[in-house]
Amino acid sequence: MSVVTAYARVLLVGPDLAAGSYAELFQRQLLALRDESALADIVDTTAGFDGLWQRVTACIAGGELPLLLLDLDPQSSSRYLDWLRSELQRLAAVTGVADQLFVAAARQSEQVDLSAALALIKQPELHLGCTAVPELPSAHAWSCIPAHRYRVLLCNGPRCTRRGALPLWKSLREQLKAAGKLECDGGVHITRTQCQFPCDQGPTLSVYPPGAWYQVRNQADLERIVEQQLLGGQPVPELLMRPLD
Numbered sequence: 516m517s518v519v520t521a522y523a524r525v526l527l528v529g530p531d532l533a534a535g536s537y538a539e540l541f542q543r544q545l546l547a548l549r550d551e552s553a554l555a556d557i558v559d560t561t562a563g564f565d566g567l568w569q570r571v572t573a574c575i576a577g578g579e580l581p582l583l584l585l586d587l588d589p590q591s592s593s594r595y596l597d598w599l600r601s602e603l604q605r606l607a608a609v610t611g612v613a614d615q616l617f618v619a620a621a622r623q624s625e626q627v628d629l630s631a632a633l634a635l636i637k638q639p640e641l642h643l644g645c646t647a648v649p650e651l652p653s654a655h656a657w658s659c660i661p662a663h664r665y666r667v668l669l670c671n672g673p674r675c676t677r678r679g680a681l682p683l684w685k686s687l688r689e690q691l692k693a694a695g696k697l698e699c700d701g702g703v704h705i706t707r708t709q710c711q712f713p714c715d716q717g718p719t720l721s722v723y724p725p726g727a728w729y730q731v732r733n734q735a736d737l738e739r740i741v742e743q744q745l746l747g748g749q750p751v752p753e754l755l756m757r758p759l760d
Contacts, residue, residue: 522617524579525636526558528567529587533559544629560588564602571606571616580615583642585632591620594651596643603645616645663704665745666723669731672710675717683718683737690741703745716756728756 531537545553558567574582586599600618607613619642621632635641669687671680684707688697696702711719720729720740727750731737736754743751
């Protein structure tokens with residue numbers, strides 16, 4: 516891969532970058548580090564990637580090359596990046612400019628250090644080209660139902676988040692991983708959701724099977740549910756949500 520010392524355009528790509536509380540903080544940080552023109556380089560992928568493909572196609576047509584996509588997706592993985600690069604390679608196939616498209620993965624946690632992310636722009640040794648992309652497997656793991664005994668849905672809607680759902684989510688992952696039961700055969704597949712209701716009894720954690728809805732008020736409640744329901748296979752009746760009069 517040839518080393519690129521300057522890019523004609525750098526696009527900041529990822530979910531929750533255009534609207535919402537995270538986007539507000541992100542854009543505030545961006546303006547503190549760059550001028551207002553940088554806001555035009557944001558491409559929000561919350562609703563899908565059509566907007567990104569359009570932007571890349573426009574950059575190719577307008578000769579804004581070399582082009583770097585700074586990936587800010589917290590769920591980035593090797594396979595995701597290979598897919599992104601392969602799609603960029605496909606877009607550039609007609610014009611033969613795939614060697615002018617690059618990707619850098621910046622966001623490796625829930626909160627991005629934007630100054631460190633922007634510093635990646637001047638670190639070409641960490642950029643991935645869009646030629647000779649590893650071939651994607653014909654059968655994708657994400658197309659299959661994950662192996663699991665229980666499926667747990669933990670609400671991360673606004674009201675549950677205000678009541679501490681985010682640290683509970685982190686703790687849930689850590690406890691299941693330590694027990695060797697995180698997203699495996701006979702284990703627990705966990706998913707964060709938007710509002711599940713009932714908000715006034717949250718944070719809300721639902722377990723399938725048996726279709727039990729739990730109120731998880733604190734760390735102690737979560738530990739009981741993990742030990743008794745998810746590892747022991749027995750319900751925790753006193754933490755089950757009840758119909759409100």
